[in-house]
Amino acid sequence: MNRKIALAVLLAAAAGSGVAQDKVLRVVPHSNLSILDPIWTTQYMARNHGYMVYDTLFGTDEKSRVQPQMVDKWSVSPDQRLWTFTLRDGLEFHDGKPVTGEDVAASIARWGKRDAMGQKLMSFVERMDSPDPKTFRIFLREACGFVLEALGKPSSNVPFIMPKRVADTDAFKQIEEYIGSGPYIFKRDEFKPGDKAVYVKNPKYKPRKEKASGTAGGKLVYVDRVEWNLALRDAQAQVNALAKGEVDVLERPAFESYEQLKKAPGVVLVTKDPLGFQYMGRFNHLHPPFDKPKIRQAALAAFSQEPFLRAQVGIKEFYKPCASMFTCGTPYGSAKGSDVQSKSNMRKAQELLKASGYDGTPVVILKPTDLAAIQKLPDVGAQLLRQAGFKVDLQAMDWNTVVSRRAKKEPPSAGGWNMFFTAWVAPDIWNPLTNAAIGSAGEKSWFGWPSDAKIEELREAFARATDDKKKRELAEAIQARAFEIGTHAPLGEYVNPLATRKNISGWVIGPGDIYWNVKKN
Amino acid sequence: MYTFIARRLLSTIPVLLVVAVLIFLMLRLTPGDPAAILAGDAASSEQIAEIRKSLGLDRSIPVQFGIWAGNLLQGEFGRSYFYKMEVTQLIAQRIEPTLALATLTILIAVVVSVPLGVIAAWRFGGWFDRALMGFSVLGFSLPVFVLAYLLIWLVSLKLGWFPVQGYKRLAEGFWPFLHHLVLPAITLSVIYIALIARVTRASVLEALGEDYIRTARAKGLPEARVLVRHALANAAVPIATVIGIGIALLIGGVVVTESVYAIPGLGRLTVDAVLARDFPTVQAVILLFSFAYVVVNLLVDLSYVVFDPRIRY
Incomplete structure (x- = not known):
């Protein structure tokens, strides 16, 4: 009798041990997740959160081509003013309600009030409607050439589709409900700001049949939970945690950590985003000395890209100079007009500065001390400007002070600035409509506020162009003009490979930090 | 009173x-x-x-x-600009890790430092006393983050005894809670061990020179009883004061430790809120810290009555 009981206990224990445990992917994201509305803010963490929870009408594949995602089929009228989209079968929000054309219309309308490209699209839109639950239509006042590019926009702000009741929220207020139809469900009850964010597999999600590529294709989920560790932000502690197997993925390790990571057993580096990022130096066009194009030209001539890349990235295989203001290797990437920077040298910069009538006004550069990804750029920039003959006032502060201060239009003596440095992910700058730094609508444009009627005319023409060849020509013309007036200085491109445990595989190539298709063995 | x-x-x-x-x-x-x-x-x-x-x-x-x-x-501390959450709720989420870390740190510090200080005073000028003084100089001088990385390298990565980062709430079980907390608490306690041991040594040393100690020894009391019951009890007021100051300092001092060990406590919340200019959160946390500081000081003052019956309020 006792033997039978013992056997039963053993069997029960064996059965218990056979129960599969939840597969949890433990991720250390590149920053903290604070805002949960990816339409309200352009923060990349909010965008990444959006990709977990929401789906999009179109995606952009690894070759930068727009592909259908929630859309099954679409058509456009011969005059290119009526666009009709039919949604795929079986699309469902996390609360079990079907995704309808009305949800789509409300979501696109809200996004169109916030996103720069969305606002541009809305300037062409006469109205949107949903004649039946599966159909969504856009009526344009006149034809434009970027409807699909806008709807498949892969980076901030992404036109995520939300339930109508959520999307009807005022575009200038944050949403309070986080229901999407994406591959993961956000666990609001487990969200602890600054500690962790949890996403669980959406069992009802119907992925497309195509292979995943970029933000397009089948979003297959192979793990039960994804946990974002928001507390682990110290670079060395991240490396230690990955080496010990306490976390599975470091989204963007510090460049200084790679040597250690390469040697860590059980850790591999994955370049899942080969287009990567572009560094940029931004001039303030409102105040001396950078209110004069000739002085900006002198600075451009001084800004050889290699010193910036070597100092900031330091790992040769991770960076490359790129003469384009649009991402190199994408449809509009070109060296057109870049000679002033790419074929220049310090002697040329000194000559240009001398000829510009520079009066010795100091250049106030904002230097963030707490953002490892860009904190060395201002030092290099300051030194190159000094060598060219500029006087420089390098002011150190935390990144959020830079963010606050760069929004100020006052002169540098009253708390303003002359120059700051930043980095952009490829999709944010890869075409003339998404590239905020190239916009030159004066005080309405991005910080630095360049004003140039010719660039704005060319951008308008680009928005209207429907022919790819014509669009490429216009993009080149925009870039050439941007170099001519010195909107900003592109400072080269780099990749920031993620570090992961060897048992993690299936990374989707393409921009953004996305967690579908990832397997944990 | x-x-x-x-x-x-x-x-x-x-x-x-x-x-x-x-x-x-x-x-x-x-x-x-x-x-x-x-x-x-x-x-x-x-x-x-x-x-x-x-x-x-x-x-x-x-x-x-x-x-x-x-x-x-009206008792409303406002909503965090960033997290769209009541600040009180945010603080409630973060207070446990900080309290747990501070409590264990002080516990380790007191349990280790007071006996060490008493023994050092008892063996004044001997090797133990010199070693303790050397350790206390090291404890004061070594930055917390350096010590943290050294301990992580040795105890977590090489020996594998403790996790390198993270925090488990008490609700997830006492052992995981303690397992994650021990290393950060040891890291943070070193400076307090150095401080309290030094003050204990000095206070007990002074007490040991008093007439009542000579009397106690003349009465033939065991040395341990002389040290604990007579010397330490009479030296307790400055020790309690320094422990109190230590608790108050700990509230701010956990910031670095919380960062290195990825503990989502009030220290991290404060730093994040300051950097993000999350005014309602910073205001509430600083008010809480100030209140805690005042209460700890009050408790220290009240403890004097227990340690020294001559003190009356």
């Missing part, structure tokens, strides 16, 4: 008022715009202005203060 406690508690009101005004003004006068931070990198000036308006930051500073003070009087 009760009058003293009531008086001291009442005295916290002006202290908190001054702190409230100071922190409110300092936050508004330091550079940094929460709206620009919230908006993200690609936001336009118009978008930032809209956010500023929605947060009420476009109003004058006196008006903003009036609204905040009015809400405070």
Whole structure:
């Protein structure tokens, strides 16, 4: 009798041990997740959160081509003013309600009030409607050439589709409900700001049949939970945690950590985003000395890209100079007009500065001390400007002070600035409509506020162009003009490979930090 | 006694008022715009202005203060600009890790340092005393983050005894809770061990020179009883004071430890809130810290009565 009981206990224990445990992917994201509305803010963490929870009408594949995602089929009228989209079968929000054309219309309308490209699209839109639950239509006042590019926009702000009741929220207020139809469900009850964010597999999600590529294709989920560790932000502690197997993925390790990571057993580096990022130096066009194009030209001539890349990235295989203001290797990437920077040298910069009538006004550069990804750029920039003959006032502060201060239009003596440095992910700058730094609508444009009627005319023409060849020509013309007036200085491109445990595989190539298709063995 | 406690508690009101005004003004006068931070990198000036308006930051500073003070009087600390969450809720989420870390640190520090200080005083000038003094100099000099990395390398990565990072809540089980907390607490306790051991040694040394110790020894009391019952008890007031100061300092001192060990406590919350210019959160946390500081000081003062019956309030 006792033997039978013992056997039963053993069997029960064996059965218990056979129960599969939840597969949890433990991720250390590149920053903290604070805002949960990816339409309200352009923060990349909010965008990444959006990709977990929401789906999009179109995606952009690894070759930068727009592909259908929630859309099954679409058509456009011969005059290119009526666009009709039919949604795929079986699309469902996390609360079990079907995704309808009305949800789509409300979501696109809200996004169109916030996103720069969305606002541009809305300037062409006469109205949107949903004649039946599966159909969504856009009526344009006149034809434009970027409807699909806008709807498949892969980076901030992404036109995520939300339930109508959520999307009807005022575009200038944050949403309070986080229901999407994406591959993961956000666990609001487990969200602890600054500690962790949890996403669980959406069992009802119907992925497309195509292979995943970029933000397009089948979003297959192979793990039960994804946990974002928001507390682990110290670079060395991240490396230690990955080496010990306490976390599975470091989204963007510090460049200084790679040597250690390469040697860590059980850790591999994955370049899942080969287009990567572009560094940029931004001039303030409102105040001396950078209110004069000739002085900006002198600075451009001084800004050889290699010193910036070597100092900031330091790992040769991770960076490359790129003469384009649009991402190199994408449809509009070109060296057109870049000679002033790419074929220049310090002697040329000194000559240009001398000829510009520079009066010795100091250049106030904002230097963030707490953002490892860009904190060395201002030092290099300051030194190159000094060598060219500029006087420089390098002011150190935390990144959020830079963010606050760069929004100020006052002169540098009253708390303003002359120059700051930043980095952009490829999709944010890869075409003339998404590239905020190239916009030159004066005080309405991005910080630095360049004003140039010719660039704005060319951008308008680009928005209207429907022919790819014509669009490429216009993009080149925009870039050439941007170099001519010195909107900003592109400072080269780099990749920031993620570090992961060897048992993690299936990374989707393409921009953004996305967690579908990832397997944990 | 009760009058003293009531008086001291009442005295916290002006202290908190001054702190409230100071922190409110300092936050508004330091550079940094929460709206620009919230908006993200690609936001336009118009978008930032809209956010500023929605947060009420476009109003004058006196008006903003009036609204905040009015809400405070009704017990409302406001909502975090960033997390869209009541600040009290945010603090409630973060208080456990900090309290746990501070409590275990002080516990380790007291349990280790007081006996060490007593023995060092007892063996004044001997090798143990010299070693302890050397250790205390090292303990004061070694930055917390250096010690943390050294301990992580040795104890976690090489020996594999403890996790390198993270925090488990008490609700997830006592052992995981303790397992994650021991290494950070040891790291943080070193400086307090050095401080308390040094003060204990000095106080006990002074007490050991008193007549009543000579009398106790002449009566033939065991040395352990002389040390604990007579020397340590009479040396307790300065030790209690330094422990009290240690607890108060710990509230701010956990920041580095919480960062290195990825503990989501109040220290990290404060740093994040300051960097993000999350005014309501910073204001609430600083008020909480100030209140805690005042209460700890009160408790230390009250403990004097226990340790020294001659003290009366």
